[in-house]
Amino acid sequence: MKSILLHIDHDTAMKARLQVALDVARATNGHVTCLQAVSYEVFAPGDFYGSAIAAAMPVIKENAEKLRSQIEAELEHEGVPWDWRFVYGIAPHRLLEASPLADLVILGPAEVGYDGRGPSALVGDVVLKAHAPVLVVPQDAVALDLGAPMLVAWNGSAESAHALRAAVPLLACSCKVTLASITEPSEKSRYDFPSTDGAKYLSRHGIDCEVVEIPRGEANIADTLFAAAQMRECGLLVMGAYGHSRLAELVMGGVTRRMLSAPKLPVLLAH
Incomplete structure (x- = not known):
């Protein structure tokens, strides 16, 4: 991962993802591009003359500049x-716009x-439309140990x-890769790509990877995958996103939506 695009904002996970970006860059000899997008699109009912926007602009800009100064000061000492x-x-x-040249x-x-809980509309938009995988x-992620075990969720x-x-450069750093499929006896399984194809790839x-089948049990698939990853002391979970349409996931729920609602470890997604 030579070109790493890091989203900069005031959300509660900013410190965690900055550390993870540094971990990935060190492990892959990569470069981190910090992208800070500031929008002045402030809406206030009845504000026909834009007075609310005018009042908010200096505050928004000041907060953005403070965040930039803080993070740049940290980056100066990270090597x-x-x-x-x-x-x-x-x-x-x-x-x-920046994703076509990001790994x-x-x-x-x-x-x-x-x-701190999702799912985030921003993540959904970027996962579906970006030209790069999304981590x-x-x-509460303290760091990302790329030498730790990793789990790939596989549904064919x-x-x-x-x-x-997309995850190959990261999986290559892991001490143990597990390719995990969730078995559901009540449904007729259909695989476009069997897990053996993933292992051969x-x-x-x-x-090298271990191919396992995990009974779903009574828990939902997202919780089952997180439990399997935690049991194996994995540092990263890899999965495909929005196998059904995003609208269907919003209305009916889905694995991706549940994964993003309260991720228990870093998750790499690709659509």
Whole structure:
């Protein structure tokens, strides 16, 4: 991961994802691009003359400058190459514009003003439309040990295959990779790509993996995957995102939505 795009904002996971970005950059000899998008689109009912926007602009700018100064001061002592992009506009749009030349986009699970729980509309937009995989870092992540075990969630879909392929540079650093499928006896399983295909793909990149099938039980799939990752002391979970449409996940719920609601460890997503 030579080009790492890091979203800068005031949300509760900012410190965690900064540390994870540094960990990834050190492990892969990568470069961190800090993207700070500031929007002046402030809406107040009845504010026909824009007085609320005019009053908010100096405060927004001052807070953005404070955050930049704080993070730049930290980066100066980390020994990792980095640059800073300060842009005006809505964060998802600006991140998507920068993503074609990024190997990895690092985001938090929730947006500013939330308590750290998602799912974040920003994450959904970037995962679905970006030209790079997205690493979602929860606020309580202390670091990302790329030498630790990693778990790949496999359901045979094109999305899980995309995620597997995108994660290869990180999986190559791991001491043990597990390719895990959740078995559901009540449903007829259908795999476009069996787990053996995923294992063969990794082997061609010099990565050995253990293929396991995990009974779902009474828990939902997201909780089952997190439990499997935690039991194996994994530092990263890799999975395909939005195998069903995003609208269907919003209305009916889905694995991706539940994963992003309260991630228990960093999750790499690709659609």
